[in-house]
Amino acid sequence: MWDFTSPRKVIFGEDALEFLSEKTFKHAFIVTDPVMRKLHLSLVEEQLKAAETKITIFDEILGEPSLQVVEKGAKQLAQAHPDVIIALGGGSVMDSAKGMWPMWASPEDGMDAIEGLNPFAELKLREKTGCILINIPTTSGTGSDVTWGTVLTDKSSDTERKASFGNRELVADITILDPILTKTLPPHLIAGTGLDALSHAVGGYLSTWANDFSDALLLHAFKLLWRNIPVAYQQAKAGEVEYEVREKLHNAATMSGWGFGNSQIILGHALGHTIGAAWKIPHSQCIGASCLYSLMYNRNAVSERIADLARGVGLEDGSNEELTENLIAAFKKLLIELELPVSLQDMGVSKEEYDSNIEAVIDFSLNDSGTLSNPRRVDYEDYVKIYNSFFNGEEIDF
Ligand SMILES: NC(=O)c1ccc[n+]([C@@H]2O[C@H](COP(=O)([O-])OP(=O)(O)OC[C@H]3O[C@@H](n4cnc5c(N)ncnc54)[C@H](O)[C@@H]3O)[C@@H](O)[C@H]2O)c1
Ligand SMILES: [Fe+2]
Known part of the structure; x- marks a missing residue:
């Protein structure tokens, strides 16, 4: 039930x-x-x-x-x-x-x-x-x-x-x-909070608890967010964001919450919650990159589902694996376009801070609900490798 x-x-x-x-x-x-x-x-x-x-x-x-x-x-x-x-x-x-x-x-x-x-x-x-x-x-x-x-x-x-x-x-x-x-949101908050909503759409759609009802909301939310976040960001930098663009983003963020709230979030949020607390990084500034690493880690486990998201936003057609790679590349490009960090070093985490906290960080991540519903099982050893790649801004290829 x-x-x-x-x-x-x-x-x-x-x-x-x-x-x-x-x-x-x-x-x-x-x-x-x-x-x-x-x-x-x-x-x-x-x-x-x-x-x-x-x-x-x-x-x-x-x-x-x-x-x-x-x-x-x-x-x-x-x-x-x-x-x-x-x-x-x-x-x-x-x-x-x-x-x-x-x-x-x-x-x-x-x-x-x-x-x-x-x-x-x-x-x-x-x-x-x-x-x-x-x-x-x-x-x-x-x-x-x-x-x-x-x-x-x-x-x-x-x-x-x-x-x-x-x-x-x-x-x-x-x-x-x-x-x-x-109307008053500055560009960096449009980008960061928009990426939070986008990560909810990705996480909720790839979660092991995804269902027909959440899928319907999340696929459409993903499309609206993908299309409108960069537009809103550029318009905000130039002065003011059009009403229609703001309305689409506002509705889509709620649709994303509605969907993931009834499925679950995954690795991206287990990473985001933990690093946010450990190194005092606002959720909106770390969740985009966390989602990128989650996509990379899960790419082989759920390429069919990642390909659905890619097709939804009109990425060039191909095999599920090709579409997955295209979406990961486009996601990284989006973070750069929005001037958001793509690694822990970009977020200002020093090597000393990383080394002194990483064990507790992995421990908290393992206990985050996002680990439980991730489509690929994540254990301690995997977290060591994921965090190492995340710190250095390197590909996850295992
Ligand atoms: N409960 C959930 O389902 C859920 C999901 C994702 C994130 N979160 C949590 O939500 C928190 C982050 O929320 P957030 O990203 O909305 O940011 P926030 O609420 O922390 O706000 C960030 C900053 O933006 C300002 N702000 C808010 N609206 C504004 C506006 N219209 N114009 C100008 N400034 C504005 C705020 O005053 C604040 O200074 C984190 O603690 C995160 O973990 C909860
Ligand atoms: Fe979130």
Whole structure:
């Protein structure tokens, strides 16, 4: 038996934020970050005020959020006791809100309310808190607005550990995709967060848990992202990205999240999560290259599936193996065109930092859920070779 979990509603397109003024919420608890507070919070407040909704704001989320900030937010959430949580921001904000909610619902469990999350637990979040979750993503990347996972970093030890926790009750009730919010994204974030979404499409499509429903979303998302990310990047560098391009990217990032959230991610994210935490590299800056190494490592195990992706974006036809090689080459070219790093050295990891952390890094990668659902089994020895190639920017040929 399998199930496919979705939000109740996806509100999208021009003026999507107006949905908030048509609802009668009593009290909204807005989770956001300092940048969003300055740039876009007023747009959301305006809609809520029109519906006479009381507003409380928690704006302390920083990039790659910690369990510790989530704990602080959960306390304020419990005090406010809203009937709607609104997460306004990128993946960091949405993941934080998804962490705060179970902590509020089960204060007696402390950190275990998050660390003990598993896909099968019955949390009764909505019954216990009388509240729902609305996500409003402001990056076109993580898909966290529709996934049931939250990625949080435990900053309590020396080698920071980033881990995913999940439960299907964390899937938002409603996600609002308003392209007005992504108008302010700078080129490097368009590139990096776009590559995150692209990596979700690749990972979700190649995962051992892929299914007919996730395939449908992921193939189309891959196509939209592949076509529109470079256009958006060049337009952003020249001034402003066209509305249609932003809309396609925003929709595609959510479709990617919807798909991979119901299949799984693979080696690329096991690498990305681990190096992000160990060497403090934002997810959006390391995930593109991580995906490239994952494609190289998996090329022989799933060339038929990689070839589907290549055909979908119109790469020259040939055998599955030829198409796989073409896609890998084009993926590397794309990273370079978007001025994204292609090796750990490019990301600023020194040989000393690499040598002193690599054992813990491999250990964390082995325990990441992306290792479990990778189509080719990955063991310790393989990780040693993969990381060595990744550090030096070399081909994976084993
Ligand atoms: N839960 C999931 O399914 C999932 C999936 C992938 C990634 N993640 C996690 O999400 C986090 C990364 O999220 P992210 O890549 O969206 O970045 P982010 O949320 O960390 O934001 C990055 C920066 O961009 C700014 N920003 C956001 N929207 C903007 C806008 N419209 N205009 C200008 N600036 C804007 C933010 O203020 C921040 O400074 C990581 O912790 C990652 O592990 C979660
Ligand atoms: Fe991701």
